[in-house]
Amino acid sequence: MRSLRTGLSLASLLATLGTLLLTAPAAHAADTPLRDLGTAKGKVIGTAVTGSKLTGTYGDIAGAQFSSLTPGNAMKWGSVEPTQGSFNWAEADQIVNFAEAHGQQVRGHTLVWHSQNPSWLTNGSWTPAQLGTLLDNHIATEAGRYKGRIAAWDVVNEPFNEDGTYRSTLWYNGLGSGYIARALTDARAADPAAKLYINDYNVEGVNAKSTALYNLVKSLKEQGVPIDGVGLQAHLILGQVPSTLQQNIQRFADLGVDVAITELDIRMALPADSTKLAQQKADYKAVTAACVAVTRCVNLTVWGFADSDSWVDSTFPGYGAATPYDANYAPKPAYYGIAEALGGTTTPPPTGACSAAYSVPSQWNTGFTGNVTISCSGASLSSWKVTWTYGAGQQITQAWNATCTQTGAAVSCTNASYNGTVPDGGSVTFGFNANWSGSNPVPTVTLG
Numbered sequence: 001m002r003s004l005r006t007g008l009s010l011a012s013l014l015a016t017l018g019t020l021l022l023t024a025p026a027a028h029a030a031d032t033p034l035r036d037l038g039t040a041k042g043k044v045i046g047t048a049v050t051g052s053k054l055t056g057t058y059g060d061i062a063g064a065q066f067s068s069l070t071p072g073n074a075m076k077w078g079s080v081e082p083t084q085g086s087f088n089w090a091e092a093d094q095i096v097n098f099a100e101a102h103g104q105q106v107r108g109h110t111l112v113w114h115s116q117n118p119s120w121l122t123n124g125s126w127t128p129a130q131l132g133t134l135l136d137n138h139i140a141t142e143a144g145r146y147k148g149r150i151a152a153w154d155v156v157n158e159p160f161n162e163d164g165t166y167r168s169t170l171w172y173n174g175l176g177s178g179y180i181a182r183a184l185t186d187a188r189a190a191d192p193a194a195k196l197y198i199n200d201y202n203v204e205g206v207n208a209k210s211t212a213l214y215n216l217v218k219s220l221k222e223q224g225v226p227i228d229g230v231g232l233q234a235h236l237i238l239g240q241v242p243s244t245l246q247q248n249i250q251r252f253a254d255l256g257v258d259v260a261i262t263e264l265d266i267r268m269a270l271p272a273d274s275t276k277l278a279q280q281k282a283d284y285k286a287v288t289a290a291c292v293a294v295t296r297c298v299n300l301t302v303w304g305f306a307d308s309d310s311w312v313d314s315t316f317p318g319y320g321a322a323t324p325y326d327a328n329y330a331p332k333p334a335y336y337g338i339a340e341a342l343g344g345t346t347t348p349p350p351t352g353a354c355s356a357a358y359s360v361p362s363q364w365n366t367g368f369t370g371n372v373t374i375s376c377s378g379a380s381l382s383s384w385k386v387t388w389t390y391g392a393g394q395q396i397t398q399a400w401n402a403t404c405t406q407t408g409a410a411v412s413c414t415n416a417s418y419n420g421t422v423p424d425g426g427s428v429t430f431g432f433n434a435n436w437s438g439s440n441p442v443p444t445v446t447l448g
């Protein structure tokens with residue numbers, strides 16, 4: 001028997017937390033998937049996804065619960081044409097193929113934006129004529145490639161400032177506000193069946209920015225420019241669902257365009273606790289209900305379905321837990337908020353649950369680094385022990401943030417003196433290095 005312990009930082013471990021998570025309680029088997037609840041209400045329910053993650057539990061949930069996928073990054077200009085004239089469609093293709101195999105729509109995101117453009121484009125000095133040609137060709141190439149396979153394109157993303165003036169961007173500065181009509185016209189020519197959207201954030205309630213968007217859409221329609229919908233991103237803060245959300249959706253619908261909630265997440269100050277998670281459920285339910293109330297609100301998409309797959313934590317330090325599933329892919333109260341607003345009679349969210357998840361963030365020819373994350377929702381721990389049995393002779397050599405012993409194939413890890421407490425809504429991670437040869441199958445871990 002060996003006793004192993006060192007003191008690497010928890011932060012560095014969290015930064016490398018892998019994606020292969022086990023022991024994930026899936027949505028309760030008796031619950032109707034969100035996509036089916038949505039269908040009954042005439043709503044498409046979507047999530048943003050990362051192509052490389054579409055296997056295992058993540059792939060199972062993405063395929064079973066959602067009827068629409070949005071590539072989180074894979075279709076952005078910087079992703080598909082990192083070098084001028086040299087294209088990389090691998091992840092975008094993978095997501096579109098996955099969606100088709102699972103009977104899902106794809107929301108294309110996004111053709112024209114000020115961000116995540118390739119450096120050759122942003123660093124170039126272009127005449128207005130050259131810039132216009134670049135825009136036309138990009139849209140023809142990308143929307144043309146996926147012609148007939150994309151339900152809706154976010155053709156133009158985030159064109160406005162908060163006060164409703166046009167954002168100063170490569171496109172606006174070079175081509176004036178006419179770049180928007182030009183891009184929409186290009187997109188219609190490239191894929192006549194796709195619904196064409198303008199998408200922005202902080203336009204969920206009635207305010208100066210959403211009114212500018214409203215006036216733009218009204219004017220585009222009057223000019224006969226192809227515009228089919230507006231995307232309200234809905235990156236919201238706990239307890240701050242705009243009171244005018246439904247009214248705002250309705251005024252766009254009354255203009256004769258569809259509305260989609262395109263990037264919903266609701267962030268909270270960490271750590272999460274059961275009071276905040278209950279408020280988040282109410283907020284998700286309110287947003288979903290506002291969409292349900294307006295016939296032309298056709299799609300509600302979350303921007304990543306799990307807390308381990310959200311942009312929020314790294315962008316807003318101290319905030320997170322913004323999505324409907326926790327980091328172990330267990331549905332949170334927020335999940336049930338969406339389900340209930342879609343008419344689902346759901347099993348009450350389980351209370352008093354803690355679970356452990358094993359992941360392998362890196363592996364090399366003879367060794368690997370493993371992590372285990374213990375998470376609690378509606379319950380807490382003051383000490384913990386995680387055990388598992390290796391199936392292929394793996395041998396732990398070093399552990400940190402836990403005391404691990406291995407006897408034969410049996411591994412037992414207990415908390416260090418400083419991390420026995422796992423609060424309600426919180427998690428603790430420990431890590432280890434180990435040897436392997438032949439194969440490195442992932443064991444089933446037990447918390448107890």
Ligand code: 9MR
Pocket residue numbers: 072073115116157201233263311
């Ligand atoms: O989710 C995306 C994240 O992985 C990227 O790092 C980020 C870069 O800006 O973009 C995120 O997605 C954005 C989306 O494309 C447009 N609306 C805001 C989203 C969150 O930043």
